[in-house]
């Protein structure tokens with residue numbers, strides 16, 4: 001399992017972004033000429049009070065859906081597999097009783113939130129949090145990793161408790177910008193883990209844990225890569 005972006009410099013990132021923008025521009029041109037039963041064709045066809053999405057808006061939406069939808073979910077699955085490899089007894093319990101997997105996914109979302117922070121907010125008036133007052137007009141970045149380990153909210157917050165019956169984490173944000181793809185992400189993670197454990201119930205790390213490197217960067221919380229050894233499973 002390998003994730004992207006770890007260690008990339010600004011020039012690499014701008015180059016990759018330009019290539020993606022060009023790719024989506026080209027794909028949107030093709031969908032415009034030859035619409036199909038897919039998301040981009042549907043976005044091209046959107047008309048709201050006589051207004052259509054501009055080329056920049058369409059490219060921006062395609063990029064948002066790709067980045068918000070792919071990187072996050074890939075890291076959720078990676079973080080879950082990482083946790084399971086480090087706890088054979090938990091892995092065996094999940095492999096033996098897949099009905100427990102949805103609760104595990106919620107606990108991984110809380111404990112190892114793939115989106116480490118919210119997007120930027122700007123204060124429109126002074127806000128007092130505890131004994132700190134943030135003046136108006138300041139940028140604020142909320143650490144979802146920190147709020148999801150708030151001891152006032154979650155008893156014994158650093159402990160993975162796969163039976164923790166608490167949907168109150170903020171891994172998908174909160175309020176008007178609550179994640180559009182939360183149901184899809186949950187479904188993908190549940191299916192991926194269920195299938196993986198059904199095929200490879202003894203999946204394990206292929207390298208010593210100290211060789212694993214966390215991704216650097218502010219937004220995503222996960223590993224740069226997760227080499228695993230796939231156990232032989234039941235014949236399918």
Ligand code: HEM
Nearest residue numbers: 068069072073076115118119171172173177179180181185
């Ligand atoms: C584990 C997977 C995911 C995590 C942890 C996650 C996390 C988040 C968070 C924290 C926000 C709120 C950001 C903020 O308020 O500043 C958000 C918003 C959003 N997410 Fe996700 N997301 C995931 C999967 C997806 C998927 C699969 C899609 C789409 C296919 C998606 C699309 C979006 C979009 C479009 C927004 C912006 C919503 C808005 O501003 O109204 N996300 N996500």
